Amino acid sequence: MMKILKYVIYDVLRSKMIIAYTLFLFLLSSGLFWMNTDSGKTVVSLLHVILLVVPLISIVFGTIHYYNSREFTELLLAQPINRNKIFLGEYAGLSCSLAFALLAGMGVPVLISGSGEAAVYLVVVGILLTFIFTALAFLASVRSTDKARGIGTALLLWFYFAVLFDGIVLSILFYFNDYPLEKPVLFLTALNPVDLARVITLLKLDTSALMGYTGALYQKFFGSAWGISIAMLLLLLWLYVPLTWAKRIFFRKDL
Amino acid sequence: MGKRIVLCFLFPFFYFYSSATEWKVGGNESMKTIHDALAAADSGDVIVVSEGVYREGEIVISKPLSLTGKKNAVLDGEMKYQVITVKASHVTIDGFIIQNSGYSDIHELSGIRLENVQQCIIRNNHLINNYFGIYFANSTYCSVIQNVIEGNAKTESSSGNGIHLWKSSNNFLSHNHISGHRDGIYFEFVKHSKIMANLSEKNLRYGLHFMFSDNDTYRYNIFRNNGSGVAVMYTQHVFMSDNIFENNWGGAAYGLLLKEISYSEIVNNTFRKNTIGIYMEGSSKTKVHRNNMQHNGWALRILGDCSGDTIVENNFSGNTFDVATNATMNMNYFHSNYWDHYSGYDLNHDQVGDVPFHPVSLYSKITEDAPYALMLLHSFFVDLMDETEKVMPTITPEQFRDDAPLMKPVKL
Numbered sequence: 001m002m003k004i005l006k007y008v009i010y011d012v013l014r015s016k017m018i019i020a021y022t023l024f025l026f027l028l029s030s031g032l033f034w035m036n037t038d039s040g041k042t043v044v045s046l047l048h049v050i051l052l053v054v055p056l057i058s059i060v061f062g063t064i065h066y067y068n069s070r071e072f073t074e075l076l077l078a079q080p081i082n083r084n085k086i087f088l089g090e091y092a093g094l095s096c097s098l099a100f101a102l103l104a105g106m107g108v109p110v111l112i113s114g115s116g117e118a119a120v121y122l123v124v125v126g127i128l129l130t131f132i133f134t135a136l137a138f139l140a141s142v143r144s145t146d147k148a149r150g151i152g153t154a155l156l157l158w159f160y161f162a163v164l165f166d167g168i169v170l171s172i173l174f175y176f177n178d179y180p181l182e183k184p185v186l187f188l189t190a191l192n193p194v195d196l197a198r199v200i201t202l203l204k205l206d207t208s209a210l211m212g213y214t215g216a217l218y219q220k221f222f223g224s225a226w227g228i229s230i231a232m233l234l235l236l237l238w239l240y241v242p243l244t245w246a247k248r249i250f251f252r253k254d255l
Numbered sequence: 256m257g258k259r260i261v262l263c264f265l266f267p268f269f270y271f272y273s274s275a276t277e278w279k280v281g282g283n284e285s286m287k288t289i290h291d292a293l294a295a296a297d298s299g300d301v302i303v304v305s306e307g308v309y310r311e312g313e314i315v316i317s318k319p320l321s322l323t324g325k326k327n328a329v330l331d332g333e334m335k336y337q338v339i340t341v342k343a344s345h346v347t348i349d350g351f352i353i354q355n356s357g358y359s360d361i362h363e364l365s366g367i368r369l370e371n372v373q374q375c376i377i378r379n380n381h382l383i384n385n386y387f388g389i390y391f392a393n394s395t396y397c398s399v400i401q402n403v404i405e406g407n408a409k410t411e412s413s414s415g416n417g418i419h420l421w422k423s424s425n426n427f428l429s430h431n432h433i434s435g436h437r438d439g440i441y442f443e444f445v446k447h448s449k450i451m452a453n454l455s456e457k458n459l460r461y462g463l464h465f466m467f468s469d470n471d472t473y474r475y476n477i478f479r480n481n482g483s484g485v486a487v488m489y490t491q492h493v494f495m496s497d498n499i500f501e502n503n504w505g506g507a508a509y510g511l512l513l514k515e516i517s518y519s520e521i522v523n524n525t526f527r528k529n530t531i532g533i534y535m536e537g538s539s540k541t542k543v544h545r546n547n548m549q550h551n552g553w554a555l556r557i558l559g560d561c562s563g564d565t566i567v568e569n570n571f572s573g574n575t576f577d578v579a580t581n582a583t584m585n586m587n588y589f590h591s592n593y594w595d596h597y598s599g600y601d602l603n604h605d606q607v608g609d610v611p612f613h614p615v616s617l618y619s620k621i622t623e624d625a626p627y628a629l630m631l632l633h634s635f636f637v638d639l640m641d642e643t644e645k646v647m648p649t650i651t652p653e654q655f656r657d658d659a660p661l662m663k664p665v666k667l
Binding site: 048051052164166188198199202 | 621624630631634635637639
């Protein structure tokens with residue numbers, strides 16, 4: 001498995017796309033830290049990037065990579081290697097290199113600027129999102145052999161999690177405004193890894209507004225060490241479920 | 256400026272008392288207790304108390320004299336008594352450590368209580384762990400200067416206020432540091448008084464609580480980390496300037512809460528990192544001019560029952576929401592403010608934006624109707640909606656607008 005991981009990382013690096021991604025993140029975050037004197041604001045700007053760009057790149061790059069390395073995968077499958085190992089090796093190779101790109105591109109400026117706990121959370125959450133959306137990318141690609149269809153599904157998934165879901169939540173909140181929504185709100189947040197990531201970071205940051213009314217509830221739940229662990233656990237669940245699902249399909253699939 | 260006023264106030268007293276007898280109280284002095292000295296002293300005398308802890312129950316001062324504590328002169332109420340009660344005018348209390356007043360549900364026991372007196376001075380005292388710190392009842396022309404007042408408040412119902420003024424006018428409070436009480440400074444039916452350069456922090460409820468107190472002035476104070484900030488209620492003609500309101504966090508916390516306020520001025524203040532910078536309810540004809548509103552959740556929340564208020568030349572920067580309202584009609588005047596969310600242009604370079612700014616964003620309006628929608632703060636979807644609304648306002652109240660938004664912050 002380690003060997004497969006190594007080959008995948010070589011392969012990813014050769015495509016140069018990952019280097020462009022790292023550079024983009026690095027320039028963007030160091031530029032923002034450079035221009036903005038207020039680190040709180042910078043973190044909010046970076047949060048927008050993390051919540052939008054990181055899932056998009058992870059899911060699109062993941063799908064493209066999966067389809068492009070089909071022949072390599074088929075070659076590996078011809079060898080006496082466990083399918084699970086091949087799948088996990090490919091996944092680990094890709095997601096680790098994406099996560100590393102994020103760490104280098106965003107983590108380094110964050111460390112240099114020393115902008116506190118919230119920024120560190122931001123990077124951690126970004127890395128988790130990378131792993132989650134790469135898993136979703138694999139899930140989208142193992143389900144169909146058609147590349148166009150796979151990428152389409154992946155983009156739809158991204159659109160759903162990054163944009164559409166919040167629209168649905170907003171209409172639900174609006175429609176059921178007269179009811180006590182404390183628990184449903186927490187539940188709805190858990191249904192979307194992007195929202196979870198956002199809430200975790202915001203609570204470390206823009207607490208003033210969030211703490212208002214709904215925020216107090218979040219603060220009570222996610223503010224404690226226990227709540228943060230629960231949130232992180234939920235994110236890990238969001239990683240585990242799509243990954244095992246995709247693995248199962250891959251294991252049983254007739255290639 | 257504050258100090259000069261104080262000096263003018265004090266000089267006649269020094270002169271008057273210079274011929275007075277001085278009584279010394281202490282372990283090595285002829286007088287062992289303050290009670291003895293008070294009984295022996297005549298009007299206008301000075302009692303100097305040496306180092307030591309004095310547990311004498313309630314000390315009642317009923318003659319116009321001066322009580323001065325040397326370093327570490329401690330008056331202890333043993334958690335049972337009111338420490339000092341002043342029942343005569345022209346009393347000065349200077350330099351004591353006053354601690355452990357009793358607690359009572361019926362009587363408002365305090366470190367120092369002034370009852371029906373005039374022209375008293377309380378300065379340089381350190382009040383620790385008293386139920387109420389300094390309590391004024393129907394007392395006028397008194398000064399409270401440079402005292403440190405530390406409470407030990409646990410719950411709102413079992414704690415008292417740092418400096419409590421009831422039905423007392425023309426008083427002067429300056430350079431006090433109040434913390435750990437229920438309300439830092441409490442005013443009820445207090446007219447024509449000044450609160451200058453005090454620091455009120457970490458109090459359970461309000462840093463400053465103002466009720467039915469017309470014509471008061473407070474300037475150069477700092478109110479921070481209080482349970483719910485500062486509340487000014489049912490009052491007219493209050494002048495508030497050069498104060499700092501910061502870090503008032505929490506579900507129902509404000510930098511400044513205005514309720515039923517009219518003909519008042521809020522000028523040159525800084526509101527930083529409060530859940531709500533200024534909350535206006537039922538206020539009218541109040542000027543909010545040249546304030547800095549930075550990094551608040553809501554910089555300004557102005558309810559529909561406010562009218563005739565002017566919001567002019569303020570700087571709004573780094574706030575999550577600039578203005579929130581539950582109203583669709585606007586009866587207040589927004590003009591010449593700097594808004595960092597403004598994205599208009601200035602073709603003729605007169606530093607005034609050419610298109611009006613609408614400070615109530617769509618999301619702010621939505622959260623007003625459905626507060627739970629706050630869970631979507633900084634979500635991409637919400638930002639997208641806000642931008643669309645900016646281009647084509649349809650839902651946000653059209654009347655809430657600043658016709659001359661400034662391109663650069665006002666220099667304050």
